[in-house]
Every structure is written in C-alpha cells, then in structure tokens.
Amino acid sequence: FTICFSYLSKMFANQSQTNITVGKELQSLVSLVLFSLLSTVPCCVFLFINGTLLFTLRSKPVFCETARYVLLYNLLFADTVLLAHSQLMYLIAACRIRLTYPVCGFLSMMGGLISVISPLTLMMMSVERYVAVCYPLRHAAIITVRNTGVAILLVWTFSSLNVLTQVFLLLEFPFAELESLQMEDFCGKESLLLNPVSDLYEKAFTYSVFISAGVTVTCSYIGVMVAARSASTDRASAQKARNTLLLHLLQLGLTLFSTMHNSLLLAISMILDRITLISIQCFLYIFVIILPRCLSTLIYGLRDQTLRPVLLYHLCCHLKLKTFPGQV
Template identity: 70%
Template sequence: MMDTNQSQINITVGLQYQGLLGIVLFFIQTAVPSCVFLFINGTLLFTLRSKPVFRETSRYILLYNLLFADTVLLTNSQLLYIIAACRIRLIYPVCGAALMLSHLTTVISPLTLVVMSLERYVAVCYPLRHATIITIKNTELAIIVVWAFSSLSVLTRVLLILNFPFAELENLQMKDFCGKESMLLDPRSDIYEKTFTCFLFASAGVTVTCSYIGVMVAARSASTDKASAKKARNTLLLHLVQLGLSLSSTIHNPLLFSIPKSLDRVTTVRIQIVIYLCIIILPRCLSGLIYGLRDQTIRPVFMHLCCQWKRSPSLSDVPTKDKV
C-alpha cells in the first residue's frame, strides 16, 4: 500500500545519467501537477469550512475528510519524492514517521468512500429515515471510527517494525532512500502489509458494489425519486472508480519492475514519471475534480479557478441545493 513512496528510488538512480536540464524537467513534470492539485484541494477544503451549508451537511463533512486525507497523502508523497530525487537519505525514525503518515491517510480514503456510499444508499433506499440515520453526530462518529481503525493499523505496523534489532545497527542513518521496502525490516511486516491491503480493498469494494446494486434495485421502485436515484447511482459508480484508482497504487512497484531493461536510462525515468503521475498523483486529486465539477454548490469555485478573468461569485451567492 505504501508503494507510493518507493518510486523515488528507481527514478533517482536514473537521474544521475541526466544533465541539469533533465533534472529541471523532472521537477517540473512532478512538482507542477502536484502543486496545481494541492491548490485545488486546498481551495475546496477552505470552501467546505466557510459556509454553514457545508459544515452542517453530512455529505460535505465526509467529503472534507476525504479531501483532507488525500491532500495530506499527496503532500507527504511528493516531499518524499523530492527528498529522494535530491539524494537525501533520512534516518529510520523520520522515514518511519513519514511512511506511517502515508499509510494512515491511505487507509482513511477508501474507508471514507465506504461511508459516503452508505450515506447515498440510505438517501435513496430509506429517504424518510435519512434525516434520522444520517445525522451530524452519527457522521462525526463514523469519521472517528475511520480514523481509529486507520490508527490501529498504523500502531500494528509500528509494533512490527520495533521488533527489528535497531540496537545492532551502527547508526540510524538509512543506507537507502526512504521507501516501503527500506522499512519492511521484519518478514512479518510484509505479510501483514499484503494481507491488510487485500482485506481493506476487498471489503470496501464489496460494500460499495452492494450499495450500488441496492440503489439500482430501488430505482425500479415506483415510490423512488428517479432523478435522485440516478444521481446516487452515478455517484456510487464514481466511488468505485476512485476505489479502483486507490487500489492501483499497490501495483506501482510491479509496473516499475516490468519496464524493459533494454531501454536507456532517460526513457526509463520518463516512463516512471508517467506511471507516478497516473497512479499516485491523479487518484489523490480525483475527489476534488469530481465534486468540484458535478456539485452545483462547489462548482463556482472551480469556475473561478479555471476562468480567473471572471469575477468569482461570493460565497453568499453560492446555491445551497443538493445536486450530487
């Protein structure tokens, strides 16, 4: 799951074969997209806390939690990426803390998608009970459970790592760049990593899929609002896409290893950068793009970002009707 932080090792090896221009292009290709998406996510996070309609609607509270986790993960991954590209080797405690933060936010994202899917399912299948089931208090409780479960997973990983005899090391300076493989010092850590990842995404996938099927069945009922059911169905389908993209990060390293060895170093590095952009950066920014473009309450923010020459609508003019 933390393969997102290992890509920098292979890419850094290739950078030594490039000149200054190649290194500059490398930073432009990776840092600029990250900064753009971080700006978009940051603006959305600010927007979702700027008005009561966002703070008092469960769907937007869950969206804020999802965006926050993705933004932290993107920032942390990009920092580790740049550190490795600059050939800076960290000490084990610092690297471990960075990787645990990545794991925490990586787990939070699919779990939040699950809760958001259940919220849409209740809204369509039990519209009369939606207001009593999906309350602000219950939403906050669900978020606490998500963070607690993710933190428990992090604690388990820390305990497994601490089994390694660090006292036998000459010093805590890492001999390699900070990445998942560098911190899997105990074979049990690797087993836990693979088992937990399979369990997490299998459970999340089944839950979101069942919610989608439930909405499809409810849409055929005469008593169901067809427009609301269609929007919920499309939203759940997008959640499945988001979940799939999040899962794609687990195949990042196998993709890197599958690159033909016969290619020259420069071409290899360029392919690795494309894989990093598509598998690591894009999934962490999809939530902002999806909700920013589809939701009529948030859309004015995106219009302002894309058309800066146009006067941005004030928050007081933003419609409050639920459109997703």
C-alpha cells in the first residue's frame, strides 16, 4: 500500500507539474501571438505610409530635381527596407525558426548594409540644412543634384565595403569543422560574431559612424543657432532648420540605441522569465526599432509645406477626387 501510494503521489505530482508547464507554455504562446500582432500591424501601416511617400517623391519633377528631397528619398528607402527586414527577422525569431549559417549571414549582411545608410544620410541632410541657412546665396551652387548623387553613391560604397570586410572576417571561421551548418541559436548579428576580431571590428565601426554623425549634426545645429542671431538671416527659416536638426538628433539617438537592442535583450533574459521578456521585447521593438524608421515620414512628410499636400493626396485620393470630381 505504501509503495502504491508513493507511486500515485509521484504520478499526480508529475501530472500537476506537467499541467503547470503546459499552462505556462500556452500562456507564453498566447502572449507571443498577441505581441507579434501588436508589432506587425503598426509595421505594416508604416510600410504603407513610407511606400506612399517614396512614390510621392518620384511623382513630381520638383522632388526629383531638389537635393533635399533626393536625400530624403535615400533615407526613406533605407528606413523602409530596414523596417521590412527587421520585421522579417522578428517573426523568424518569434516562430523559433533556426536558419543555416549561409541564410542567416545573407540576411544579417543585408541588414548591416542598410543600417549604415540612415546615420550617414542624416549627416548629409544636416549639412544641407546648415548650408541652406548659413550660406543661402551659395546653397544652389554647393548642394546640387549631381553632388548629392555622388555623395549618396559614396555612402552606399562605404557601407558595401563594410559588409565585404565583415564577410571576409566571417570566412576565417572554420565552418568545415562543424557537424552541420544548421544554427543552434536564433539568427542575429550577434550569432555571426564568431571570433573576437569580428566583434571588435563591429563595435569600432558602429561607434565611429555614430560619433561622426552625432558630431556633424550637433555642429550643424550650433551653426544654425549662431546664424539665427544674425540680422541677415531669415529667422523663420533658421527656426525651422533648428527644429529639423533637433529631430535628426533624436532620430540618430534612437537609431544608435536600436543597435544595442539584441544585446540589451540578452542581458534582460538572464534575470527575467520568458513571458515578461516577451512583453519587454515587444515594447522595445516598437519604440526602438519601428519608431526610428518612421520619423522621416513624420519629420518631412507632415512638416514640409510642399510635400505634405501631395502626400495627403496619395494617401486620401478618394477624398481629393470627391473634392475635385473633374480631376483625373
């Protein structure tokens, strides 16, 4: 009887523990689905808005022939691609899909290529605003569409060289010694830093890019502030440029913080349970990953007097057609 009671007690204890485990897994699954929807819906909304703004910037010659809008198109294109890439990586991790090293490497390098474009483009846009306020008579001669195109080409070349360097460092890892190319961990940039040299290079490159961009935007802001006190400067134009540069600093700070997103999650996962971690992960993802990629639309799409009516026309064309029934 004692042996039977002991066996039944262990059986019910195991069953109770199993029920608790299943309950936690079910709760975790429900939370994961809920937070995935909460991140996917705003991401799709902003992808639609960004895509509409990209189309708007190619819909009229004035946008294609103005350096400021050409820079905005490059920034918005990079943010839109990176937003779609981040959402794809988020869903892969949420569904617990483990990729192979080549596939993960391709996705990570594509993200690395695009992620450098935003801070460097913000740097060029800040310089353009500085020249427009401080040297208005020479602005048309300095900031031309041709010079802007050359600067954008240099930015993409610089970012591509960084990706090639990372690929060469990654190839030094002895993949032939692995039993399988299937990754044991989820795909992420940190999963590909397989040797100390790659990690050191990644940190040095990221810090140098963001420090350079931060110094450039800050110096441009100070220059605009000094020029705003001059009697020969248009105060309204200087005030608008100063507000734009402040928003660029905020965008740059959020973009810099987004590079530490995965490292921060890894540190938090050591001290918190899975359900709480999923909640924090979704919160950080929306405000650290999605939000910086949507600020370009808010900064220029809604504040720019030339761009805003055209953007609203494409976003709400049915209202425009009702207002002007004869317009095609």
